[in-house]
Amino acid sequence: MAFNDLKHAQRARLEHLDRLFFWDGAATRTSLIKQFGISNAQAALDFRAYLAEAKKDALRYDASSRQYLAQEGFQRLSGEATSAELTQLLTTDFAAAFDRLPDLQRVQDMRVLRPLYRAFKAKEAVKIVYQSMRDPEPITRWIAPVRFASDGVRLHVRAWCYTRQAFRDFHPARIDPERSFEETRPAEAVPTDEDWFTWAILKLKPHSRLTDAQQRVVRIEFGFTADVLEVRTRKALEFYTERRWGLEQKEPRLERVSTEYVVMGAEETDAI
Incomplete structure (x- = not known):
């Protein structure tokens, strides 16, 4: 049975195996039993279902530790990993080793x-x-x-x-x-909001005051795939975008190369 065709409960268990193999590099039937409270027999069925979908040679059973180990060619079945998964893992299993900044408390009456x-x-x-x-x-x-x-x-x-x-x-x-x-x-005599219907395409690069090594790290951090990074927002929200990306900070990591304004097409404006 294809992974996407599994029932929700079993798919959730296989997604859990996916996360374990990616983050921990290993998993056992006991991992499923502890997490979902299922029987040993059901855990064995889930493992067989996962192994049937996994890429050949992606997993290897280690008899000494009695667990399956992810190999070099391992690829997840449920899509790419996210940092949110790691956050959930840390808060669930390693709460003492994780903390977060307090939320900004903004009143919304x-x-x-x-x-x-x-x-x-x-x-x-x-x-x-x-x-x-x-x-x-x-x-x-x-x-x-x-x-x-x-x-x-x-x-x-x-x-x-x-x-x-x-x-x-x-x-x-x-x-x-x-x-x-x-x-x-x-609400009478309200004109067209031109700034809302105009894209502002901010073209950014690592700040020129940074060293070459620092600029390389900034490119990695912000996911550059070309010489400049393009950030697309509405012109009406350009101010908030600048602030969120830290462009107005005293020592920003990014600087603006240019901004291109593009009026939205009829399909985009009609959809709003």
């Missing part, structure tokens, strides 16, 4: 997100009280939510601001839920 979503869905404008980092005091303004975007930490709402007569990104946490959303009206 449902009293703000829900009315923004409803206004977006209904194509309405809403009256909000917003505290920007440029203005010393909150300002009341009308906005028409048209898009949402994530910077990897929090959601932003992209909206047409009738006060500024321009598209702006608003942080929901800076909208006062007690004094906002009391008034709505149809």
Whole structure:
């Protein structure tokens, strides 16, 4: 039976063998029994199913240790490995040897997100009280939510601001839920968001201040396959992309060679 045609439960067990052979280089029937609580007979069946799908000479049984060992030609059956697998392995089996930085705690108030979503869905404008980092005091303004975007930490709402007569990104946490959303009206006279429908293709290279050896490591770290690395994002999200890739840091590892702006084709804009 083909690997992809297996029932979900058995496929999960074979995927576990896949991970063990890749990361540990070895696996036994006991590995399956401990992980899934199955019988010895079922574990033997699973092993036979795995061996039937594995590449010839990819595995070798070692009688002294009573386990199968992955050989040089071993290839996974369930696709390429990921760092997320290693993280899961460490947190499960080696918790004392692993830790992670605390998450950035950014408030996402449902009293703000829900009315923004409803206004977006209904194509309405809403009256909000917003505290920007440029203005010393909150300002009341009308906005028409048209898009949402994530910077990897929090959601932003992209909206047409009738006060500024321009598209702006608003942080929901800076909208006062007690004094906002009391008034709505149809979202009229909202122009096309040209920056949303334009690709910004950032062409990057290792920073010129780095040594040749450091530049080689940066190329490996960021997965360069050519002289420059192309990062594609919407022009409207270019600022967040620069920040996430560390281009604005004091001593960045990458520097921008150029940026190419490409207006999206009809197929791309019609799909949105």
